[in-house]
Every structure is written in structure tokens, then in C-alpha cells.
């Protein structure tokens with residue numbers, strides 16, 4: 477990652493900025509000592525670290541407004557942060573910027589079963605929403621594997637997904653409204669409990685905008701009735717091609733499973749050693765396919781999926797006969813990342829999406845790339861969505877390995893784009909994939925996206941240096957704000 481030059485002006489005025497922020501957020505809400513700031517120096521992409529200039533933990537929308545208005549007035553950069561579990565460096569702080577932690581916004585404000593909606597603050601953990609409504613048989617569908625920790629504000633910013641998003645949609649399909657504070661301090665409300673909104677779909681724009689358009693201060697989510705029943709199949713194959721073919725056949729038969737996950741041989745071995753889930757370690761590929769709905773429908777679909785799998789040459793097929801057994805099937809998949817963490821001192825979790833039918837080609841291509849870069853790769857993925865999570869194993873203490881891992885990751889994502897896929901499935905672009913954006917978008921595409929950014933944040937103060945590889949002057953795109961003759965981020969090349 478090419479580092480940005482520091483804004484010396486903000487660093488020189490650091491004590492003045494800290495004092496001003498303390499006026500806005502009194503007490504312990506401003507974290508300024510070096511030792512305390514260290515706790516925030518990275519997100520879950522731990523290969524990159526930066527000590528934030530100062531951390532602020534507001535408790536009210538008025539405080540968020542005042543902090544942002546101050547930063548806007550004095551040209552101070554701001555990075556919003558939820559739980560810090562981003563895998564793309566989305567919440568990596570800036571040494572010359574304010575880190576705005578939203579974790580004190582942790583209340584479920586309203587549960588409205590009649591409208592099947594809940595209104596929550598952005599720091600509420602994803603799983604906490606389900607916990608708050610499950611007593612009435614409801615739940616919040618998107619379920620990132622990090623759901624015990626990650627915040628709904630972070631989910632909105634990253635348009636997060638999870639195992640069950642194949643059937644129930646990503647965050648964007650399950651959020652009905654948001655309140656955001658713009659960098660100017662103004663509050664905008666988009667959507668609500670109603671199912672449609674007038675005007676442009678600005679809610680759709682904000683979801684997945686990676687903290688670059690505004691700070692989310694409230695989220696209205698859709699609640700779903702929990703399925704009556706669910707059963708899972710654990711199916712092993714002698715090749716990834718056969719498993720990929722089975723995935724395509726299931727979808728082609730018009731069946732949309734609640735979840736359809738795949739692991740390759742290396743992942744199966746790592747998981748089995750860690751969790752002892754009873755996975756067949758001699759298999760080349762393993763599928764977990766979950767069907768949910770009314771019991772009669774589920775039983776029927778289980779039979780169809782089993783027949784499809786057998787036709788594709790499945791070597792092993794277990795069908796859960798109790799909820800405990802179903803959860804045991806999932807226990808391995810859910811623990812896949814920590815299991816792989818035991819194989820190597822460091823790993824990069826990549827995130828790309830491909831058309832499902834390209835799965836065998838891409839897996840073969842990854843094998844070749846693994847040889848070329850001299851690094852191992854383990855594959856765990858949301859097969860139903862074509863969303864790959866190759867885990868590249870490396871040792872940051874060995875000179876040159878981090879760079880090789882980065883290059884390997886970039887080549888995997890290039891491969892995804894080459895076969896008609898995209899750079900990200902659910903983890904966002906952040907800094908991880910920023911420099912690869914031109915692989916996917918041409919100059920006109922990128923300019924158009926940056927124009928949208930300029931419309932919300934013309935000084936480029938919100939999460940700068942993320943997502944876009946190259947900054948434009950907003951003037952080149954129709955608008956430019958130059959404060960006291962100073963151009964925002966003069967160091968970043970402009971095309």
C-alpha cells in the first residue's frame with residue numbers, strides 16, 4: 477500500500493484539535509494518550525497499522541454533528557469506526573486524522589413487530605439485534621461470521637453478507653432506513669419503516685459506501701420470521717469441479733438454499749483438526765447445504781439436493797437429523813478462519829466474487845498462482861453466491877513474504893475480474909483493494925463515482941485514502957473546494 481503524505485498542518489495543531497474535541501465530548505470521550513490510542517491502530521486487516529491522531533467516542537447525535545462540523549471547518553480528516561473488524565482496512569485510522577468510534581451508540585431504540593422493523597444505534601452488534609427479537613420468533617437475516625462482534629453501522633458501511641445471504645439478501649436488502657450526519661454536521665434521514673422511498677435511492681448509495689459519505693447514527697432494519705425448520709447436508713466430493721458442478725445444478729434446479737458453503741481439502745483438514753466436526757478429511761471439497769422453511773418443503777428439498785449431489789458423484793453425504801447435528805455441521809465452517817490461523821503466523825483473507833460456473837477454473841488458476849508466488853492458499857467460500865474467500869498463508873517476519881502475499885492476493889482478484897467477476901463480495905475495498913480498482917473500472921467509471929463522493933464530501937475529509945486509487949480535484953468533476961489556497965491531498969496523483 478502506498479502511504480499518503482501526512483497533513484502537517486493538522487499534526488502541528490494537534491493539541492488545539494484535542495482541546496476543541498474535549499469541549500464537544502467531555503470526560504473520557506476523547507482518547508489522546510499514545511498508549512490508549514494503540515488499541516485502535518488497526519482493524520482486522522492487521523498487516524496495516526497507523527496510530528490515530530486522536531480518538532473520539534461521542535454519545536449523542538449532537539456530539540457527532542459538532543465533531544464533524546469542527547473537522548469540516550478546520551480541514552481535519554475523520555475515519556468512522558464500529559467494532560474494527562473490517563478485513564479490507566476500511567477502519568484503519570489516520571495518523572493525521574480523528575478516529576470517530578461509534579461504539580457508545582449501543583442501544584436498541586425500538587422494536588416494532590407490527591412493521592417487522594427495529595430501530596437501532598450503529599454500535600449495536602449484528603447478533604444483538606437477533607437476540608433482542610428472537611423471543612417472538614424473529615431475527616435479523618444477514619449473518620457475517622463476525623456477527624458476535626461487528627456493528628450494524630459497520631455492516632451498513634460495508635454492505636456485509638454472510639452464510640444466509642444467498643436466500644435472504646445482503647445488508648442492503650435488509651436495511652430500511654438510516655440517519656446519517658454529513659461532514660458539514662447536517663443530519664439526513666433516508667428511508668424508514670416504509671418499504672419504498674421517494675426520489676433517488678440514496679439509501680442504496682449509502683449502504684456499502686465505506687464510511688466515505690457520512691457517519692451513520694441510526695439504522696432501521698427489517699426483521700424476518702425465523703424459518704420453521706432447517707436441515708443441512710454435509711456432502712463430500714473427489715474434486716472441486718464436481719462440488720462446483722453440484723452448486724450450479726442445485727441453483728439451476730430452482731432451489732435457493734438458506735446457505736451453500738464450500739471448503740477445499742486444506743480448509744477441511746485445518747477445521748477438522750481444530751473443531752473435530754466429523755468432516756471427511758480425505759475429501760477434495762466439502763459442501764454444506766442448508767434448506768429451511770416448513771418441514772414438508774424442507775424434507776422434499778433435502779431429497780432433491782441429495783439426488784443432485786449423488787448424480788455429481790458425491791463420495792459422502794450426511795443429512796442432519798436434529799438441530800444439534802445441523803449446528804455441528806456449521807461449527808466447522810464458522811471456525812474456519814481461526815482454524816486456518818493455526819496453520820500459519822499470518823494470513824490474508826481475500827474476498828472476490830465470480831460467476832458460479834467459473835468456480836473450477838478459478839480454483840485451478842489459484843493453484844497455479846500459489847505455485848508461482850510460493851505461498852499456500854486455503855479456500856473457504858460462499859459457493860452459492862460465487863463469493864470466494866481465499867486465505868493466503870504467509871509469515872510477516874520473513875523478509876519479502878508480506879509483499880509476495882499482497883501480490884498473490886492482487887493476482888487472485890485480477891483473475892476474478894478476468895472471468896467476469898468483481899473485486900469484492902462483502903468485505904469492501906478499503907485500502908486492501910484500492911489500487912486494484914482500475915482493474916475493474918475505467919477512468920470514466922471512477923470519475924463518476926468520485927463525483928458522488930464530492931457531492932457529499934467535497935473536501936475529501938471522510939475516510940480519505942480508501943476505495944479510490946486516485947483522487948480528482950472536485951473542480952475537474954464540476955466542483956472544487958480549495959481552502960486558503962490549499963488543495964486537499966496534494967500528494968495523491970490525479971489523472
Ligand SMILES: Cc1cc2nc3c(=O)[nH]c(=O)nc-3n(C[C@H](O)[C@H](O)[C@H](O)COP(=O)(O)OP(=O)(O)OC[C@H]3O[C@@H](n4cnc5c(N)ncnc54)[C@H](O)[C@@H]3O)c2cc1C
Nearest residue numbers: 558559560561562566620621627629630633637687692902
Ligand atoms: C473473523 C471475521 C469474520 C468475518 N466474516 C465476515 C462475513 O462473513 N461477511 C462479511 O461481510 N464480513 C465479514 N467480516 C468483515 C467485517 O466483520 C465486516 O466488514 C463488518 O461489517 C465490519 O463491521 P465493524 O463494526 O467491525 O466495522 P469497522 O471495521 O469498524 O468499519 C468498517 C467500515 O465501516 C465504516 N463505519 C463503521 N461504522 C460506521 C458508521 N457508524 N458510520 C459510517 N461508517 C462507519 C468504517 O469507516 C469502515 O470503512 C469478518 C471479519 C472477521 C474479523
